[in-house]
Amino acid sequence: QVQLVESGGGLVQAGGSLRLSCAASGRTFRRYAMGWFRQAPGKEREFVAAISPSGIRTRYADSAKGRFTITRDNAKNTLYLQMNSLKPEDTAVYYCAAAPSGIPTMTGEYDYWGQGTQVTVSS
Secondary structure: OOOEEEEOOEEEEOOOOEEEEEEEOOOOHHHOEEEEEEEOOOOOOEEEEEEOOOOOOEEEOOOOOOOEEEEEEOOOOEEEEEEOOOOHHHOEEEEEEEEOOOOOOOHHHOOEEOOOEEEEEEO
16 A cells, blocks of 8 residues: 655746655555656646656656656655646646556556645746
8 A cells, every 4th residue: 555645736937847746655665656647627637757666767748858857765755746847738736646567657557646736837
């Protein structure tokens, strides 16, 4: 069982930056691939970025490449998402999730989810 709690969301102007954090409970965090997803009102939840258990390998959605960076600190049981050059279309609730294998991009491959943190980017 892994419990996930996101933080770091907020209101920011276009072009600004935010750093999201996801704190995980338990000693098994280092065994899981981790991902960030987001969901805007009226839209499906979409993949943003994912990272392997070791942190060596990462994957990004095209919309995140070059602007967002996913990292993890297994000693602190924490996942991060650094978001730069934010755009109004990045506005969404951001969720972190844990997957038992691979570096998946599909929601169905993740077993555990956080409650989400709101990111709002004003123009």
